[in-house]
Amino acid sequence: MSVPQQGQKRWSKIAGLAWRESRTARRRLLLYMSSISLGVAALVAIDSFASNVQQSIRAQARDLMGGDVSFSSNAKLSAPLQSVLDSLNTHGMPVATVVSFISMASDTRSGGTRLAQIKAVTTGYPFYGNIVTAPEGQWARLQQGPYAIVDPALLIALDAKVGDSLAIGYVKFEIIGAVKSMAGQSDASLVMAPRVFLPDRYASETQLLGFGSRASYEWLVKLPPTITSTNFVKPLRPKFQNEHVRVVTVVQRETNIAESVQQLADFLGIVGLIALLLGGIGVASGVNAFVTRKIDTVAVLRCLGATSGQVLAIYVAQSAVMGFIGAAAGVLLGIAIQFALPVAIKNFLPLDVSVTIDWRAISMGLAIGVWVALVFALRPLLALRRVSPLQALRRDTAALDAERNKDVATHLVNIALIGSVLLLAFQRAGSLRRGAMFAAGIGGSMLVLWLSAAALSYVARRVVTPRWPYVIRQGVANLYRPANQTRSVVLALGFGAFLVSTLYLVQANLLKQFEVTAAQSKANLIFFDIQDDQRAGLDSILKSQGQRALGYTPIITMKVSAINGRTPAAWAASQGIPANNWALRREFRSTFRDTIVATEKITDGKWFGSAQLPDSLSELSLEESPASEMHVKVGDIITWDVQGVPVSTQITSLRSVNWGRFEPNFFAVLQPKALKDAPRTYATIAAVQSDSVIALLQRSSVARFPNISSMDLSLVRRTIGQIVAEVSVAVRFLALFSLAMGIPVLFSAVAATRRDRLREGVLLKTLGATSRQIARILLSEYALLGALGALTGMVLSFAGAWGLVHFIFGGTFAPALLPAAMIALAMMALAIAIGLLTGRDVFRETPMAALRES
């Protein structure tokens, strides 16, 4: 028999022995390694979901758009451009038109009245995507007469049914069907303004497309398969863009949607990273506990002739197997979440997501999970190499720590550990800068926690005096005694609290935008598109129901024609902002007034009246966001194109506006003198008590002035309230999920010393300690550990959340003290509960254990 063969045989014998020996500990090791499961679950769910969304976008972009290329504008096309599109039609590239505008729609039978999005479409629309109607097949009939096909939400709102007659402007349409399914549009936006599809040729008869209307036009082109959309638009784009026509290809649309999903994906990506790291910490502390229990066994194995390398290999193999099982369980959970996710958030997704198993995400999750589990397990496992056969003769727990950090292998593992965290951070964060920031944040928090744990040990040693009751002194002293658990528990608990609380704070801050809109205001009925000569008539309608208009706000549409003497395009070029920037291109609906209103706040400069300007120049107060979009500041000159007439203004103040109250608010407010003679429409609001009066007022105003639109704001607020409620459920679920991530980590962290505390408790019992005394000893130790870990974690989480919100999501951070304190409290309670659980186990053991234990 050759020597290597002999080695092989001995090797397999030792491995077999170790495996049999691990029989009882296997479940425990699996428990520790399964800390990784939730992290892997999050990873698999998020990556699979993201890839599902990507696929759906690719598959549905064409359906969503309805054509290969879309031209859109706020006005009809000029004759030359229109002739370009007309000529396409004759060259085998059909063009369909969609004219969209807002109008009141009222059912003549039920009398129901409601604001709707009117979409007047020509034959052929949509070129892609199937529209299913109820009753079936009605879409093909749409063009055959004055017919309308509506969203089901409108039928409900109007108390209407198929066959009713629907009044829109001055035309009555027969409702021939409801849209059962169609690509695009999330449910939430349809509730706010349900759609009505009409044949385009009746659009002008409604007489709603005249002055003051906000119609938008879209022309969809269907290309033959031989022409790509990108090549097709290349020669056309400059011509159309010169006349403010937006040109979008299906490829661009695809990227746009993908970007809008990006923020969600970004956030979820961070959740995955956090879950994974927490899992890693759980594994590390759990395996550490495992290792302290294995010292005796390893010492015996060493006596029987195992080398330290063999010992290490045996336990690494065990950990790898258990890590694989833990990660695999995570994968299964992740797949389950992946299937649940689209159902949970379908109201917020701009498209239908079809769920398919994504093998790349699954194998990625499994590989990363096993890797993280192993790397984090390796550090404590390395200590097993240092167990000498002598340990079999005299146990010395401190021996494990003695040589730590002093050999090459330990350094290598440390490097692998840090490298893995960095790699993960970079992979998840998407950019080097962000990855570095994550890694720095994580490293910094670890350091702070480590320092505060050290400080706790130090302070505990100083403050304990013999005057304290024994049990408290004993508990506090456990914080600094040899082989104490202060550092590991504070680190695990604190980091857990830090991550969970950060997660929560970031969510809360991202959701804040929604909460603002839920703000209340008394005015609940708004009328707009009122023409000058209709004001008196509307007043009398309101008066007949004992109501009154709360002032008329003039609305003037205008566009930016020059900034500081340069054309928008030249200005954009000089500022390095994209030429198609929305603020430079949009049609501003502005007003003029002398006073500032309650929903506004000046953030820079002064309100009208203090600046000395020449007669040719008027003062302008601009809202912050268009100002920052256009790169303009107080003192800059903006020249407006007010329906053909140039009006020069100087920015004398910047404002922030609370849009949440749904009162007429404006990006641009001008001095009255600038717009004295400009053509305008008006908006007004009223505060009406009862829902039935609101409905009655809407009905009578539509009957007399079909061009005036009105909206029941309480309905809007309710709808938004509903959305906020749904989102809060999602947030609460995520918060619970994160808290659930903390539990196994905490268990692992205390596992290392649990056995010591248990053994000690039983001995104390033999020596005459009562249950209360032992409970108090454990309580004072765990309460202090819990309080320090949780509070430090909470303080850190404010810094972390601020960093994330500020640098990554680009918002302003508002600390949510109460929820963060609740999370800290929950973590503390968890630590105390684990302490008490240990106490309970002490009482389960009879003191006989002290006699029998050897």
Next chain:
Amino acid sequence: MLSARDLTKEYQSGTTRLAVLKLVSFDIPQGSFVSIVGPSGSGKTTLLGLLAGLDTPSGGSVTLDGTDLTRLTEDERALVRGEKVGFIFQTFQLIPTLTAMENVQVPLELRGESGSAERAHSLLTRVGLADRMDHFPTQLSGGEQQRVAIARAFSNSPRILFADEPTGNLDGDTGARIVELLEELNRESGSTIIIVTHDITLAQRAGRMIRLKDGVVVEDVSKPAA
């Protein structure tokens, strides 16, 4: 006075009931030094556990100074132990995270008594460890650890002290010195001492020797008072 009456202990192992102690009865007057001997598995440790109130019997009773231990709750028995009972174990059972001094103080601290430091100091000096007070158990030899355990056992001036093979982990000479120490402390303090041992020469130093076999007392001899 410690009395055992018809003590019986049975263990359920699977479907069979295993009687480890069968109707054991005896009285031990205050201040005696008693040894319990018998072959391995004869029930010595089990008997000791019952006498000390660490465990409850399947039948019979244990009375210590008129208190029937078998009628007390777990916590009440803990209080009795803290008050009257001391322990010495074969494996020493010192708390590894406490120093020698702190280990000795534990029983007094648990009763909330002051002056524990002075008492621990004098006891450790008495067992010859004056210069080892601040050592942790892992820094002490087996014999030294057992002496710390003896000091701890006497710290609450117990009426009765139980020792389960206190010399089992020690060499012959060290074991003999430990038993000598116990004898001296027995004389000085008037505590009852009950010691389980395999070493027949050590056992014969006791004033009375109880021999167990298969859970039954087969011999109970007292040395004529010297």
